Amino acid sequence: MTTAMRDAWAQTLIDLAGDNPDLLVLDGDLGTSTRADRFAAAWPDRFLQMGIAEQNMVGVAAGLATLGYIPWLSSFAVFLTHRAVDPVRMLVAQTHANVKIGAAYTGLLTGFTGKTHQDVEDLAIMRAMPGMTVIAPGDATECAAAVRWATATQGPVYLRLARDAGPDLFDGSYVFEPGRVIPLRAGSDVLLVSTGPQTARCLEAAEMLATSGFSAGVLHVPCLKPVDAAAILAAARGVRLVVTVEEHTILGGVGGLVAEILTEHEPRQLVRIGIADTWGESASNAFLLDRHGLSATRVAERVARELAGVGSSAGAAS
Amino acid sequence: MTTAMRDAWAQTLIDLAGDNPDLLVLDGDLGTSTRADRFAAAWPDRFLQMGIAEQNMVGVAAGLATLGYIPWLSSFAVFLTHRAVDPVRMLVAQTHANVKIGAAYTGLLTGFTGKTHQDVEDLAIMRAMPGMTVIAPGDATECAAAVRWATATQGPVYLRLARDAGPDLFDGSYVFEPGRVIPLRAGSDVLLVSTGPQTARCLEAAEMLATSGFSAGVLHVPCLKPVDAAAILAAARGVRLVVTVEEHTILGGVGGLVAEILTEHEPRQLVRIGIADTWGESASNAFLLDRHGLSATRVAERVARELAGVGSSAGAAS
Amino acid sequence: MTAASGDVEANDVEASDLEALARRGRQLVIDSVAHSGAGHIGGPLSAMDLLVALFFRVLRIRPEEPHWPERDRFILSKGHSAIGLYAVMALRGYFPVEELATFDAGDSRLQGHPDMTRLPGLDASTGSLGQGLAVGLGIALGARLRGLGFHTFVMLGDGETQEGMVWESVQVAAKYGLGHLTAIVDCNGLQQYGWPAAPGEEGRGDRRDPLAGTRLGAALEAFGWRVLEIDGHDSHAIVEACDDARASAASARPTAILAATVKGRGVSFTEGRFEWHSRVATADEAAAARAELDLVEDRRA
Amino acid sequence: MTAASGDVEANDVEASDLEALARRGRQLVIDSVAHSGAGHIGGPLSAMDLLVALFFRVLRIRPEEPHWPERDRFILSKGHSAIGLYAVMALRGYFPVEELATFDAGDSRLQGHPDMTRLPGLDASTGSLGQGLAVGLGIALGARLRGLGFHTFVMLGDGETQEGMVWESVQVAAKYGLGHLTAIVDCNGLQQYGWPAAPGEEGRGDRRDPLAGTRLGAALEAFGWRVLEIDGHDSHAIVEACDDARASAASARPTAILAATVKGRGVSFTEGRFEWHSRVATADEAAAARAELDLVEDRRA
């Protein structure tokens, strides 16, 4: 059975709190959605309700961090990466405060809330912010491991959480290492580089591509900053085409990251699949993934089309 | 004699206001720095002081725009792209409101104010925001032309203004066209792709490189979104090395833009010069440009070093 | 009571009709959310009497001409109550009641949060709490500059007043003396999660009132606003307060109407329960609500 | 007056000494800004008596042990007045007065806005207005959780109170009953550009007071704060108000001290003039200031 990241996030914090008396959770009046309410039930004295006032919440966390606390912030991502991004920048990133940003409801799949709530720019924003570690786990296990790592590590961390449960990618032996990229499937025609819950859809797309005779590898990038550029380059070397796929704008996110890495070190063609510089809307998950070309089917179709196009120049690219 | 962009911005608005009764200027209590005070003196009834309350200011502009007004916002960039970015996103970009963002004091050279005020992430943030036109003029003439164009054009515009006067790049015949990129100098060894006031420093660097025997071209990108990708690719074709140079982080700005374009269409090596994912500080302009490798001298040195490196692979790249 | 312009026939609706409309609106909220499988209940229901009174008695609007330049403006700053607004707009004739079935669906004009780029008749896009008053302020300023006589109403949640941006707007609206700007606060005593009430502490259920320890009216007055406190379920009082606000448009002081309401109002099992902030009714619950609201048929039947 | 801990000798400084220190501090501000060629004058000068009283009489601190865990915390939320804070910290022994010559210079610990990652003794980094109170709130909350008895003081500008984030903190601090958190507002009647005063309107020079039309104290009280109003240039009153705040730390209500001040205070040609918000004195002006401040030698001579 699959677990949603928000559930794993809350449960891991509940588990960690026993051994870590400095761990606190601050909520921006969304605990019932983010699952911070579960932490509140387990550790009422370590749960600080901050109300619908996200900027203040971030400042409070920065203040608590100066006393050795490890505050985890909980709200919808967009209210942390937009409404409160000024204090995140000035009070957390610039001071290297030990504040952890639990950014719930990212990407398009935010339970019918629509464009205001769909944070499809957060990776671009947080990646551009000096000093920020940027993590986008692919499943609940990785999420839990990232929460453990972030809690144990000094400095600001942005954790991109998906709302809904997706397939499991990892088992209990998983260990989070900042910057590590994870090959989940080998393939010789195309490498799908992805992050967050989109990675599971890429694995599905790779299966579909296989039935069409294409060999697709999948490289999971759970940490956008820092990132092991050499490992991405190494994984890319063996294939005809590299494609990034993300539930995020194609400007400045994983696509931007890989484009920057490739042009810096080993220039080659890149196809960036993602949200094409446009807004989302209220709709079912299936509708949104299809509309924005991010369902496994749509990804497989697109990749097959692109592979047809690069077929001839395959030699030149490797 | 050179004019600062903020002076050109204010003067152009003063000039435009006569023929355009819908033009308004909203100030976030920084008119004496942004030069909005000059507009206030010329058009007191068209100047709306909004106080130290940038989020509200953006919302007010969105409301005014629904009545056909063309509100120009004036504040330091960081207070618009961070403190007020949530209403910029939701109320301006998502509604395609006819609001113009006059973002003063961008980049590193912000008059000794230091890291809090140095907006070195704004291009990454505004580029990732769907629906936003993103302009970073290179001199006062281009700035004035961009102000005229933005005022005459429906939809949200982000205008990145530099504080201090720099060399003139353009004469009175200049016409702003969204997306246009402007070759300012031809060269066969390297193409420096730059934006904002950094372009003038690139021209100077190109001169220095010439004395060292390198032929450096300079391509000015005053508009990051939209952008004429084909023209960038065309300009890049003739040189051994492409280098982006920006007074901005190397993650997601002009460097990210060009990396995305190159990998999408004509993959090749790119060197991204800019602020290396770090913060600025209070210091003189000379100190800051030197520290971050953005002075003409430092750019020329770095490019010469890089050219030495790619010399051998030049054939493969073109 | 209100001197509504002659072309707004709905303004002749009787108070008793308003109550019937509100009951119908509440049922439409519950059914639409059940149909789409997502949405908010508590806030739309607490605001329903306010919305009905506004759209049927207070606002000078033309549903058939939603962009009429001289219309009063209305902004639902607590945008998560969108379905309440849509239900009332449908009843008022902006679009067919049947369209409510598209709530939250892809390509719908009826987005989870109000989207002015999709649905004519919306004067702002909202959803990020705290923003609507600023837009209303801009509209009111613009109306003054344009010499237009309309009034601008903005509805906020009581929890929403925790957002700093609200207080930026409160201060600036007073500095500009915008008597033709009115904020209506839906004081339903609950927010989404809220602050758990301490044992013995006063609150709604097990949650502290968002305004506990705060005298919202006094704060607004300190910033230069007029303040009216009313029962937000009393149609007569709502209309009277809005008329009072309109009548003092020239007073150079914006008016805040603090409307005491009950979250989830109108259905026994949703009233005063924070859990119903955004729950979806089961078929049985929707039927039970229908019975309580004294409505016979299911519009979807 | 204050029951400062014995190891803080400076707390024994006499009131008359405080005035002398403040005069010296003002000159250091003017000279340091003139030396660096950039910085702020008006705000540091209006806050100088407050800062001197705090650092020499009120705060329980150890300049030689800036990270002493039980120290009182002080946050200059109006971070643009950094040079005023630095001048007082130098006089208090945190670093040599000579170091003020590095103000605003590359690699300096004395950044244009306070940077806690560079200068020990700073309890927050500020510069973006409106943020400091939130950090102070977090520190005060943390002190309670840790069982530490120190007091947290945050200084804001009167213009700064227009920032919405301030009001988020005001509300949340009251909800948590943080009696050991004190906000001091430097009510100097001016901000940077400000609202031009209408003809005949009361103001400072040609600018309307940031708090015109606003009863800041009443607003804070409405949100559950204690409010004290004092003359912000009267050292005795400052110390007394801070002592009062500390004495009521257990009262579950944070205290706001509204300090009436004059922007640019202490030098005739800077007093009450908005232009001196961030002007650099010429050599002649610096000399004139020195004469007025009754100081004989230039520390740089």
Ligand SMILES: Cc1ncc(C[n+]2csc(CCOP(=O)(O)OP(=O)(O)O)c2C)c(N)n1
């Ligand atoms: C800036 C922002 N923060 C958080 C939310 C999530 N949210 C939606 S509704 C809500 C509670 C609102 O409470 P209140 O304003 O009292 O509204 P009502 O009780 O009328 O539903 C929250 C926290 C949001 N939409 N916007």
Ligand SMILES: Cc1ncc(C[n+]2csc(CCOP(=O)(O)OP(=O)(O)O)c2C)c(N)n1
């Ligand atoms: C968020 C933000 N907006 C704008 C500024 C620019 N700014 C610096 S000082 C200042 C005026 C401050 O006025 P006030 O708070 O009254 O301070 P004082 O009069 O004591 O200088 C402004 C607008 C800023 N630093 N931060």
Ligand SMILES: [Mg+2]
């Ligand atoms: Mg409520």
Ligand SMILES: [Mg+2]
């Ligand atoms: Mg002031």
